[in-house]
Structure formats: C-alpha cells, structure tokens
Amino acid sequence: MNTNSHSEDLKTIRKIMEESSRFLSLSGLSGVFAGIFALAGFIIAFISIRNADLFEAVNLDFILLVDALAVLVLTLAAGVYLSYRKAVRTGIRIWTGTTRRMLLNLLIPLISGSVFILFFYLNNDYHYIIPAMLLFYGLALVSAGKFTFGEIQYLGMLETLTGFFAAIFPDYSLFAWAFGFGLLHILYGVIMHKKYR
Amino acid sequence: MKEILNNLSKLLENRVRLGIMSALMVNESIDFNSLKELLDVTDGNLASHLKVLEEHLFIEVKKQFIGRKPHTSYSTTDYGKKVFNQHLGALEQLIKRN
Numbered sequence: 682m683n684t685n686s687h688s689e690d691l692k693t694i695r696k697i698m699e700e701s702s703r704f705l706s707l708s709g710l711s712g713v714f715a716g717i718f719a720l721a722g723f724i725i726a727f728i729s730i731r732n733a734d735l736f737e738a739v740n741l742d743f744i745l746l747v748d749a750l751a752v753l754v755l756t757l758a759a760g761v762y763l764s765y766r767k768a769v770r771t772g773i774r775i776w777t778g779t780t781r782r783m784l785l786n787l788l789i790p791l792i793s794g795s796v797f798i799l800f801f802y803l804n805n806d807y808h809y810i811i812p813a814m815l816l817f818y819g820l821a822l823v824s825a826g827k828f829t830f831g832e833i834q835y836l837g838m839l840e841t842l843t844g845f846f847a848a849i850f851p852d853y854s855l856f857a858w859a860f861g862f863g864l865l866h867i868l869y870g871v872i873m874h875k876k877y878r
Numbered sequence: 879m880k881e882i883l884n885n886l887s888k889l890l891e892n893r894v895r896l897g898i899m900s901a902l903m904v905n906e907s908i909d910f911n912s913l914k915e916l917l918d919v920t921d922g923n924l925a926s927h928l929k930v931l932e933e934h935l936f937i938e939v940k941k942q943f944i945g946r947k948p949h950t951s952y953s954t955t956d957y958g959k960k961v962f963n964q965h966l967g968a969l970e971q972l973i974k975r976n
Contacts, residue, residue: 687969687972687973688973690893690896690969691966691969691970691973693893693896693897693900694896694900694966697897697900697901697916697917698900698901698903698904700916701900701901701904701905701908701912701916702904702905774915774916777912777915777916778905778908778909778912
C-alpha cells in the first residue's frame with residue numbers, strides 16, 4: 682500500500698472518465714481561426730453591401746453567398762485539421778463513440794437551424810436570418826458542450842444572447858454577426874488555447 | 879484507518895479493471911471494441927477482466943444482434959457503482975492522510 686500507486690490510480694480514473702465521455706481534441710486555435718475567417722468574411726460582406734450600387738442586385742446576393750460559404754468551408758477545414766493534429770499529438774483517438782455523440786448533439790440544432798433559415802431565405806424574408814444563425818449556433822454549442830470542454834457552453838450562451846440582440850436591433854445585426862462569429866470565437870480560442878495547450 | 883482499507887476493493891487494484899469501471903461509471907454502456915481502444919489492451923486481456931467483473935456482479939453484459947453481427951455491450955450494476963464509489967472515496971482519503 683503506497684500513496685504513489687493510489688494517486689496513480691486516481692489519475693487513471695480521471696483520465697479514463699474524461700477520455701470516455703468528452704471529446705478533448707477540440708483545438709482552441711481552431712476557435713481563433715474561425716473568428717479570423719468570420720471577421721474577414723464580415724469585412725468583405727460589409728464592403729460589398731456598402732458598394733451595392735456598383736453591382737447588379739443578383740451579383741450582390743451571389744457575392745454574399747460565396748463569401749458565407751467560403752467562411753464556412755475554411756472554418757470547418759481549420760477545425761478538423763487542428764483537432765486532428767491535436768489528437769495525433771496527445772495520442773487521443775479521434776473517431777470514438779464520444780466524438781460521434783458530440784457531433785450528433787452539435788448537428789441536431791445546427792441542421793434544424795440551417796433548414797429553418799433556408800425557409801426564411803426562400804421566402805425572401807431576411808430579417809431573422811442573422812439572429813437565427815446566432816441563436817441556433819449558440820444552442821448547438823450548449824448541446825455539444827456536454828460532450829467536450831464545458832467552457833464551450835458559455836460561448837454558446839453568449840452566441841444565443843448575441844442572437845437576441847440582433848433580433849431586437851436589426852440595424853446592428855451584421856455587427857452582431859461579426860461580434861458573435863468573429864470576436865467571441867477569437868476570445869474563446871485564445872482562452873482555451875492558453876488553458877489546455 | 880482499518881475502515882478505509884475495508885472500503886478498498888481488491889478487484890479494483892488491477893488497472894485494467896479499474897479502467898473498465900471508470901469508463902462505465904460515466905457512460906450508460908460501452909461496447910467491447912470501444913473499451914479495447916480506450917484502454918489499449920488486447921482482446922484476450924480485456925475479455926478475461928470483463929469476465930471477472932461480470933462474475934462478481936460489478937457489470938452486466940448485454941448481447942444483441944445488429945443485423946447479423948453480434949454486438950456485446952457492458953454497463954455497471956448498482957452494486958458495481960457502490961463498490962466503485964467506496965473504492966474511490968477510500969483512495970482519496972488515503973492520499974489526504976499522507
């Protein structure tokens with residue numbers, strides 16, 4: 682009986698409990714990249730809208746769509762790549778039951794929200810698109826947070842609040858979008874990167 | 879001191895068995911292959927430890943067929959949870975004493 686082996690036992694228990702119930706490969710850096718891509722996307726959108734008279738109306742729609750998709754693809758690519766890299770470095774397996782559960786809980790609100798927003802878009806009702814993006818994204822993070830770093834739930838709550846702000850003050854909704862998807866991500870990413878590196 | 883030592887479970891002194899129980903404490907059920915990956919042990923090694931835990935009623939085994947493939951999953955019994963929690967409490971107390 683020695684304390685050393687007891688504390689080793691406790692470490693084992695903790696490690697296995699965490700590894701088997703939480704997705705720990707999510708990289709803080711991917712938050713920073715998501716935020717930077719979002720801000721770049723916001724700047725492009727902002728300039729395009731300001732100079733809308735230079736384009737045909739159809740072109741502006743197209744530019745905004747390509748802009749949004751580019752942000753989405755780059756963010757996902759960075760997230761997947763950095764998480765993969767972190768998994769390799771820490772030796773934690775990436776495709777486990779926990780990962781699948783985390784993704785399921787993330788994707789249910791996210792896909793519901795996307796379909797819902799598609800209805801707005803198809804009805805040419807653009808008012809609540811940005812608030813709905815922020816709201817559903819926030820809810821997706823709160824839901825996925827149970828299976829990864831708990832801190833992500835706070836990010837989710839802030840995104841949801843930002844969504845309500847955008848709904849109440851539609852004139853500022855583009856700025857709310859930049860705040861929610863840009864600044865909050867960067868802030869979150871920096872905090873998590875420092876804490877769990 | 880004696881009471882604390884009584885709360886330790888001999889069965890859980892083994893790292894693999896301790897690992898199995900730790901994983902099952904925070905998951906409703908886990909299948910064989912996930913446990914194997916998680917604990918990084920061989921089939922035979924894992925199977926023998928699971929057998930011991932099952933025989934001592936720490937865990938329950940559920941066998942079912944998904945399509946034609948047999949699928950075995952494991953979960954803790956209430957008794958297993960109780961023993962694990964006592965064991966964990968005892969470990970913590972022992973460390974605090976030193």
